Amino acid sequence: MTTTAPQTDIATQSPAAPADGGQPLLSVQDVHTWFELRKWGFGHAGYVRAVDGVSFDLEAGHTIAIVGESGCGKSSLMKTILGLHRPIKGDVVFQGRSLSGLDRGGRRWYHSQVGYVQQDPFGALPPFMPVKRILEEPLIVNGVRERAERERRVREVMEEVRLLPVGDFLNKFPHQLSGGQQQRVVIARAMILRPKLIVADEPVSMLDASVRVEILRLMEALQEAHRIAVIYITHDLSTVRYFSQRIFVMYAGNLVEQAEVDELLSNPQHPYTQALLAAIPDPEPENAHIYRDVPPGEPPSLVNPPRGCRFHPRCPHFMPGVCDVEMPPDFETRPGHKVKCWLYQEE
Amino acid sequence: MSTHFNATEPAPNGAGEQTLLRVEDLRLYFRTARGVVQAVDGVDFDLQRNEAMVILGESGCGKTSLARSLLRLLPRNVDRFTGRVYLNGQDVMQLSEDEFRQDIRWLKISFVPQAAMNALNPVLRVGDQVAEPLMEHLGIGKEEALAQAREAFLHVGVPVDFLHRYAFELSGGMRQRVAIAMALVTEPDLILLDEPTSALDVLTQANIMNVLKRIKQEHDTSYILITHDIATSSELADRVAIMYAGQIVELNDAAQFFTQPYHPYAQGLMASVPRLRQKRDPTFIPGQPPSLLTPPSGCRFADRCPARFDKCDQDPPIYQVGERRLVRCWLYETESQPVPLYDTPVQEAHSP
Numbered sequence: 001m002t003t004t005a006p007q008t009d010i011a012t013q014s015p016a017a018p019a020d021g022g023q024p025l026l027s028v029q030d031v032h033t034w035f036e037l038r039k040w041g042f043g044h045a046g047y048v049r050a051v052d053g054v055s056f057d058l059e060a061g062h063t064i065a066i067v068g069e070s071g072c073g074k075s076s077l078m079k080t081i082l083g084l085h086r087p088i089k090g091d092v093v094f095q096g097r098s099l100s101g102l103d104r105g106g107r108r109w110y111h112s113q114v115g116y117v118q119q120d121p122f123g124a125l126p127p128f129m130p131v132k133r134i135l136e137e138p139l140i141v142n143g144v145r146e147r148a149e150r151e152r153r154v155r156e157v158m159e160e161v162r163l164l165p166v167g168d169f170l171n172k173f174p175h176q177l178s179g180g181q182q183q184r185v186v187i188a189r190a191m192i193l194r195p196k197l198i199v200a201d202e203p204v205s206m207l208d209a210s211v212r213v214e215i216l217r218l219m220e221a222l223q224e225a226h227r228i229a230v231i232y233i234t235h236d237l238s239t240v241r242y243f244s245q246r247i248f249v250m251y252a253g254n255l256v257e258q259a260e261v262d263e264l265l266s267n268p269q270h271p272y273t274q275a276l277l278a279a280i281p282d283p284e285p286e287n288a289h290i291y292r293d294v295p296p297g298e299p300p301s302l303v304n305p306p307r308g309c310r311f312h313p314r315c316p317h318f319m320p321g322v323c324d325v326e327m328p329p330d331f332e333t334r335p336g337h338k339v340k341c342w343l344y345q346e347e
Numbered sequence: 348m349s350t351h352f353n354a355t356e357p358a359p360n361g362a363g364e365q366t367l368l369r370v371e372d373l374r375l376y377f378r379t380a381r382g383v384v385q386a387v388d389g390v391d392f393d394l395q396r397n398e399a400m401v402i403l404g405e406s407g408c409g410k411t412s413l414a415r416s417l418l419r420l421l422p423r424n425v426d427r428f429t430g431r432v433y434l435n436g437q438d439v440m441q442l443s444e445d446e447f448r449q450d451i452r453w454l455k456i457s458f459v460p461q462a463a464m465n466a467l468n469p470v471l472r473v474g475d476q477v478a479e480p481l482m483e484h485l486g487i488g489k490e491e492a493l494a495q496a497r498e499a500f501l502h503v504g505v506p507v508d509f510l511h512r513y514a515f516e517l518s519g520g521m522r523q524r525v526a527i528a529m530a531l532v533t534e535p536d537l538i539l540l541d542e543p544t545s546a547l548d549v550l551t552q553a554n555i556m557n558v559l560k561r562i563k564q565e566h567d568t569s570y571i572l573i574t575h576d577i578a579t580s581s582e583l584a585d586r587v588a589i590m591y592a593g594q595i596v597e598l599n600d601a602a603q604f605f606t607q608p609y610h611p612y613a614q615g616l617m618a619s620v621p622r623l624r625q626k627r628d629p630t631f632i633p634g635q636p637p638s639l640l641t642p643p644s645g646c647r648f649a650d651r652c653p654a655r656f657d658k659c660d661q662d663p664p665i666y667q668v669g670e671r672r673l674v675r676c677w678l679y680e681t682e683s684q685p686v687p688l689y690d691t692p693v694q695e696a697h698s699p
Binding site for chain 1: 622631
């Protein structure tokens with residue numbers, strides 16, 4: 001009932017929106033997002049290969065998590081999906097429409113379909129706008145002209161994210177809210193156009209432990225209630241379980257392993273994933289008496305990534321002549337569990 | 348059993364020769380435009396030699412203010428700074444600012460500040476920065492100081508040829524190690540670490556924790572680790588102090604704390620940690636911490652506490668519930684075992 005309103009005003013702007021007949025909601029096809037390095041402002045000095053050949057499909061209503069360390073390219077991938085970076089090769093297809101082929105109206109339609117929850121809520125909210133105005137903005141941009149209608153939808157979404165009582169929050173400025181409340185406003189803003197996909201970039205990493213779970217629960221509830229697809233980007237594997245169906249592990253611009261959450265957590269196969277899981281502590285008193293096994297070194301430069309598998313210089317199972325020659329393809333070790341590692345090559 | 352207090356005053360209350368640090372009724376208030384903020388409000392604890400204590404708390408609970416007051420690195424708007432801090436039995440609060448700077452800070456207590464990796468001087472080579480405390484405080488010549496800095500680099504796992512690099516040439520993890528080397532180089536009795544790994548990646552964080560564990564094992568160093576990250580804090584903790592609204596509400600040993608804490612707030616915090624290896628749904632503590640401008644009378648956690656009862660309107664005293672186990676909660680007037688409050692996680696009703 002409530003979702004009809006945005007569709008009518010958006011449909012007028014994008015008459016070519018096709019119906020989704022069995023295709024995935026979002027399809028990321030061999031995306032390469034490279035950034036050119038310049039010398040003296042104009043000479044070419046190579047590329048930062050932030051995203052280097054990433055492909056996956058996301059069905060409507062499904063949730064995935066992309067896990068990786070800082071500098072692995074997860075934010076670049078996210079911005080490519082949001083249409084903020086243009087891939088130099090490959091394409092992002094949303095409901096059958098390629099992002100690279102969208103005109104201005106098409107981009108507006110796309111941004112009404114995809115919500116974005118930023119990492120730092122305070123930085124993401126304009127400091128001089130009250131909550132009401134912040135939430136109205138996407139409606140105004142997307143042509144909801146009646147003031148009463150906007151007000152109704154602002155109140156509705158605020159109730160959904162539990163900014164209650166709504167009247168107390170409507171006229172507050174971001175600095176008057178706590179971190180958790182700010183993040184609720186950010187979520188409400190991402191939700192207000194009833195998007196089909198939400199991209200959440202570390203939505204809880206800036207929040208305190210006790211609030212973190214509250215926000216994760218809220219996002220989970222909204223996801224289920226509205227059947228929104230979610231891409232959850234994080235470095236914190238321990239929060240992934242509460243919130244996604246599949247995990248993609250990213251290392252140095254590649255997706256090195258993907259599987260269902262429980263499968264990946266109980267049966268990690270890529271040496272990098274194994275190292276990552278081993279390094280995460282649960283709060284146990286025994287932790288203080290053990291040393292953790294950590295692979296040596298640091299993630300490689302994305303300007304000159306190592307030949308072959310990018311993890312090989314740090315890998316405990318490094319096979320000379322194999323791993324440092326060619327990039328491994330995806331090996332499917334179990335149904336739905338893919339890993340980019342030569343260890344799993346079938347004879 | 349000789350007591351080697353180099354102090355003017357004997358240690359109070361029969362503190363053993365193992366006691367390195369003893370803090371009594373420490374208070375640090377700030378003046379602000381809206382009134383006086385009671386950031387640290389009557390904190391007591393002690394720390395033994397070679398012990399690592401974790402101070403856990405949410406943002407704004409006063410944990411960084413506590414660290415800064417131990418180091419006397421105070422901003423200008425201090426309203427009240429009182430209490431007693433005994434280091435090796437010496438009441439360092441009696442020292443003048445100059446004496447404290449010369450004799451205590453960095454020689455006895457050193458500090459790894461929050462976001463230490465961004466606290467390095469960008470125009471000094473990192474080796475010179477690590478050598479600087481030696482030259483300043485111990486009057487060691489440059490050659491010798493650099494040799495010791497080199498030693499410190501080896502300890503924390505930074506390649507020694509990095510001595511001649513600048514901070515921007517190093518990765519975040521390496522910079523953090525340099526900051527730790529700088530805190531280590533004077534061989535202090537106590538190192539204060541303020542969120543040493545919160546900005547780092549998982550693998551780097553595990554690496555730094557390994558370094559800190561090794562230093563603790565090989566030297567006689569004690570740590571006070573200030574963090575909000577409960578899971579990571581268990582990597583180092585011998586003891587845990589939980590801070591809430593400017594006060595320590597529970598002091599416990601790590602073995603007990605991480606299995607079954609006492610204070611309702613501590614239990615709520617533990618229940619809110621997402622776990623990788625257990626399929627237990629985390630819960631959260633509803634509400635927010637009180638303002639430190641006008642803290643409520645009575646127990647400061649009462650408004651959010653699932654076990655609240657009529658006594659909670661009065662300020663709870665500190666109860667001793669075991670050896671070196673203290674808890675500030677009325678529940679333990681009669682109980683001496685933890686009263687579990689969060690065993691069955693509350694399922695939040697999903698919004699329609």
